[in-house]
Amino acid sequence: MISPAPARRPQRVALFVTCLVDLFRPSVGFAAVKLLEDAGCTVEVPALQVCCGQPAYNSGDRATTRDIGRQVIAAFEGYDAVVAPSGSCGGMLAHHYPGLFDDDPAMRARAEDLAGRSHELMSFLVDVLGVERVAARYDGAATYHDSCSGLRELGVKAQPRRLLASVEGLKLNEMASPEVCCGFGGTFCVKYPEISNAMVSEKSADIAATGADTLLAGDLGCLMNMAGKLQREGRPVAVRHVAEVLAGMGDIAPIGEPERGEPEPAKT
Amino acid sequence: MQSTSHAFNENVDHALADPNLQDSLGKLKVGFSERRRQAAERLPEFEALRDRARDIKNHALANLDFYLEEFERKVVALGGHVHWAPTAADARDIILKLCQSMGARTVAKSKSMVADEIALNEHLEAAGIAPIETDLGEYIIQLRHEPPSHIIAPAVHLTKDQVADTFLEHHAKLGFTTRLTERNDLVAEARYVLRQKFLDADVGLTGANFLIAETGSSILVTNEGNADLSNTLPRMHIVLASIEKVIPTLEDLATLLRVLARSATGQESSAYTTLNSGPRRPGDLDGPEHYHVVLLDNGRSSVLGTEMQDVLRCIRCGACMNHCPVYGAIGGHAYGWVYPGPIGAVLTPQLIGVEEAGNLPNASTFCGRCESVCPVRIPLPKLMRHWREREFERHLTPAAVRQGLALWGFFARRPALYRRLTGLANRVLALFGRAEGRYRALPLAGGWTRFRDLPAPQPGGTFHSQWARKRGAR
Numbered sequence: 081m082i083s084p085a086p087a088r089r090p091q092r093v094a095l096f097v098t099c100l101v102d103l104f105r106p107s108v109g110f111a112a113v114k115l116l117e118d119a120g121c122t123v124e125v126p127a128l129q130v131c132c133g134q135p136a137y138n139s140g141d142r143a144t145t146r147d148i149g150r151q152v153i154a155a156f157e158g159y160d161a162v163v164a165p166s167g168s169c170g171g172m173l174a175h176h177y178p179g180l181f182d183d184d185p186a187m188r189a190r191a192e193d194l195a196g197r198s199h200e201l202m203s204f205l206v207d208v209l210g211v212e213r214v215a216a217r218y219d220g221a222a223t224y225h226d227s228c229s230g231l232r233e234l235g236v237k238a239q240p241r242r243l244l245a246s247v248e249g250l251k252l253n254e255m256a257s258p259e260v261c262c263g264f265g266g267t268f269c270v271k272y273p274e275i276s277n278a279m280v281s282e283k284s285a286d287i288a289a290t291g292a293d294t295l296l297a298g299d300l301g302c303l304m305n306m307a308g309k310l311q312r313e314g315r316p317v318a319v320r321h322v323a324e325v326l327a328g329m330g331d332i333a334p335i336g337e338p339e340r341g342e343p344e345p346a347k348t
Numbered sequence: 349m350q351s352t353s354h355a356f357n358e359n360v361d362h363a364l365a366d367p368n369l370q371d372s373l374g375k376l377k378v379g380f381s382e383r384r385r386q387a388a389e390r391l392p393e394f395e396a397l398r399d400r401a402r403d404i405k406n407h408a409l410a411n412l413d414f415y416l417e418e419f420e421r422k423v424v425a426l427g428g429h430v431h432w433a434p435t436a437a438d439a440r441d442i443i444l445k446l447c448q449s450m451g452a453r454t455v456a457k458s459k460s461m462v463a464d465e466i467a468l469n470e471h472l473e474a475a476g477i478a479p480i481e482t483d484l485g486e487y488i489i490q491l492r493h494e495p496p497s498h499i500i501a502p503a504v505h506l507t508k509d510q511v512a513d514t515f516l517e518h519h520a521k522l523g524f525t526t527r528l529t530e531r532n533d534l535v536a537e538a539r540y541v542l543r544q545k546f547l548d549a550d551v552g553l554t555g556a557n558f559l560i561a562e563t564g565s566s567i568l569v570t571n572e573g574n575a576d577l578s579n580t581l582p583r584m585h586i587v588l589a590s591i592e593k594v595i596p597t598l599e600d601l602a603t604l605l606r607v608l609a610r611s612a613t614g615q616e617s618s619a620y621t622t623l624n625s626g627p628r629r630p631g632d633l634d635g636p637e638h639y640h641v642v643l644l645d646n647g648r649s650s651v652l653g654t655e656m657q658d659v660l661r662c663i664r665c666g667a668c669m670n671h672c673p674v675y676g677a678i679g680g681h682a683y684g685w686v687y688p689g690p691i692g693a694v695l696t697p698q699l700i701g702v703e704e705a706g707n708l709p710n711a712s713t714f715c716g717r718c719e720s721v722c723p724v725r726i727p728l729p730k731l732m733r734h735w736r737e738r739e740f741e742r743h744l745t746p747a748a749v750r751q752g753l754a755l756w757g758f759f760a761r762r763p764a765l766y767r768r769l770t771g772l773a774n775r776v777l778a779l780f781g782r783a784e785g786r787y788r789a790l791p792l793a794g795g796w797t798r799f800r801d802l803p804a805p806q807p808g809g810t811f812h813s814q815w816a817r818k819r820g821a822r
Contacts, residue, residue, distance in 0.1 A: 097811050097812065099770075101811055102770060102810045102811040102812055103770050103773065103774050103805060103810060104774075104803060104804075104805045104806070105803075105805070105806055106806060106808065106809070106810060106811035106814050107806060109811040109815070110811075110814075125811075125812070125815050125819070127763070127812070127816075128763045129763070130759075130760050130763050130766050131760050131766075133760070135753065135756060136753060136756075136757055136760075137733070138714060138733065138736065139736060139740065139745065139749060139753055140733065140735075140736030140737040140738070140739055140740030140741075140745060141737075141740050141753055141757070142737055142740075144753065144757040144760070144761075147757075147761050148757075148760055148761065151761070151763070228713065228714070228715035228716055228717070229714075229716070232715070232716035232717070232719070232720050233716065259717075260673055260715075260717075261673045261713050261715035261717070263673070263713065264713065265712070265713025265714060265715070266713075266714075267749070268711075268712070268713045268714075269795070269796065270793075270795030270796055271710065271711075271749070271795070272357075272360070272710075272711050273795045273796070273798055273799060274360055274361065274364055275360060275364075275674055275677050275678060275711060276713075276799070277798075277799035277800070278364055278677035278678075279673050279674075279677055279713075280799070280800065282673075282677075304802070304803050305800065307786075307801075307803055308786070308796070308797075308800030308801040308802055308803060309799070309800040309801075311786060311800075311801045312788075312799065312800045312801050332806075333785060333806075335803045336785050336786040336801055336802075336803035336804070337785040337786075338782060338783060338784060338785035339782070339785075339806075339807060
């Protein structure tokens with residue numbers, strides 16, 4: 081990674097892995113670690129982290145959310161910065177935690193401290209670390225979906241595009257409506273599957289209309305939703321997390337595709 | 349209006365299977381948001397105006413008692429009357445008695461969502477008084493016996509062809525026997541039919557976009573001019589408005605008008621902005637002899653001082669629904685009552701009960717687009733979440749969701765156990781999904797796999813297990 085070194089960089093960065101990256105796509109976590117280390121950070125992964133609590137928070141279960149919040153706040157105390165490869169989980173830490181502890185001033189202060197140190201990966205790289213370009217190559221035409229929480233809660237819009245512009249061989253074809261929700265919405269997609277399907281169908285058509293061979297975004301939930309729909313519709317679009325492409329890991333199997341080199345199942 | 353909010357899921361199925369509705373929604377989604385974007389971009393101070401609009405409404409709500417009484421004093425001084433209606437039933441009775449006092453047979457109505465909220469038309473009809481909707485969209489859906497599907501564009505769910513069929517069916521007896529196909533011809537025919545109804549009406553009933561405490565004026569914003577015919581031609585003008593519509597001054601009105609039309613339709617200003625200030629004065633060329641304002645509470649005062657108070661800032665522009673991807677998929681009728689879209693998802697449980705309308709605040713991805721365009725910056729996702737919290741507290745959340753959450757919460761509170769569980773899930777899902785890289789169907793994941801494939805985990809274990817292997821020793 082080539083970039084000017086700002087005077088004061090956060091030294092010790094904790095990675096908030098996110099549940100979905102942990103379970104489904106660890107390569108996104110390793111891509112984040114590489115990008116952060118290339119930018120001069122020391123990256124640690126606190127072992128006691130689980131989830132940010134959004135499934136409970138958005139289902140109205142405040143007590144469980146607070147329990148999980150306390151756990152996360154304790155696990156990430158003391159780091160210069162906490163970075164998540166997700167605008168959704170990053171937004172939860174950076175915007176929603178303090179409000180959970182309105183009746184508990186000491187806990188609220190700790191939540192605010194965490195909120196002030198929490199960042200989504202793309203905005204941390206560009207806005208905090210001042211990274212301007214990456215040394216990566218990806219041959220293809222990509223389109224970029226702006227995931228809702230990152231876009232509207234954290235202002236993530238220009239940062240990933242700026243870094244993608246430095247990727248050799250990559251061309252960006254914008255969608256007509258890159259800022260419209262893909263219909264994932266956490267538990268929404270299984271609580272209201274028909275509405276979610278209508279939304280992701282529209283997104284899929286918008287993606288296909290760009291002619292791009294690759295879809296990128298910064299949130300794994302949205303990516304899995306869109307990948308699943310594109311694949312169900314038989315559209316030949318490779319779906320990847322933006323961090324993977326920026327970290328030069330664009331050659332691993334796309335989301336929902338088998339690892340290359342594995343034997344193909346016998347077709348009957 | 350009879351609610352079908354409890355049948356939200358059935359309503360959604362109907363909406364998604366209705367090709368005319370989907371056709372109409374396709375146009376709405378692009379048109380409204382694009383026009384609003386351009387209007388906002390042309391006004392450099394637009395964002396600052398939104399802050400100012402929010403502050404004006406917050407101030408008015410914080411001093412609502414003062415401004416309402418001030419408004420009443422001014423209306424009375426102008427020669428009008430103010431009626432306080434705590435409930436919908438009170439408002440209906442007040443309006444019916446006023447109409448009967450005029451011996452009214454017909455009431456010319458300008459568009460009023462509050463009139464729908466209190467089911468006024470049904471009440472008047474039962475008493476033998478015919479309400480005539482004079483807003484074009486409202487007129488169309490009145491002919492079709494349908495509720496509005498949008499707060500500023502009540503017939504937005506219909507295509508031009510559907511309107512042509514409706515007009516032919518209802519206007520043939522008036523001598524209009526040609527099925528029209530051009531928009532302008534349809535509008536001209538409606539205008540012709542409605543003109544006589546204006547002249548015949550004994551009472552004109554309008555809503556109000558704002559009430560001005562400083563002057564006792566009620567403000568109407570329209571693009572058709574029908575409101576002005578409703579409030580100047582008949583002998584009595586009744587204004588029906590909910591209490592949160594009051595703002596302090598005309599200066600405040602100027603600010604709110606600047607954000608209202610831009611947010612609603614992308615216009616700099618609506619075609620007609622009318623200030624009604626009391627009955628006809630000596631020397632006036634027109635205007636009503638009698639002027640009444642009915643102020644409806646209907647539960648709003650109980651929202652003051654609660655975590656939901658921000659919803660009362662709403663100026664009914666419709667921007668939230670114009671930008672909502674859920675509204676864009678299902679349209680307004682699926683919400684089942686008067687107010688659709690994100691504002692309806694917050695307001696409806698308040699007005700008709702969360703037991704009836706519990707689905708509405710849940711049917712959102714929290715994408716936040718509504719809040720990002722709201723001219724008075726109502727934090728709609730946050731307020732929807734508050735409803736979900738109240739539902740959870742009152743055990744209204746569906747049992748399957750509660751049980752799933754409880755199980756997940758049990759593990760999420762225990763990181764070591766959670767790690768073992770996710771490790772196992774990862775290995776199983778990765779193993780059976782490795783050949784295809786994804787699942788086309790999976791037990792317990794039907795909500796997902798009915799419409800899309802489920803990506804299988806990458807092989808090699810969870811991130812945490814790999815990290816422990818690679819870096820744990822360092």
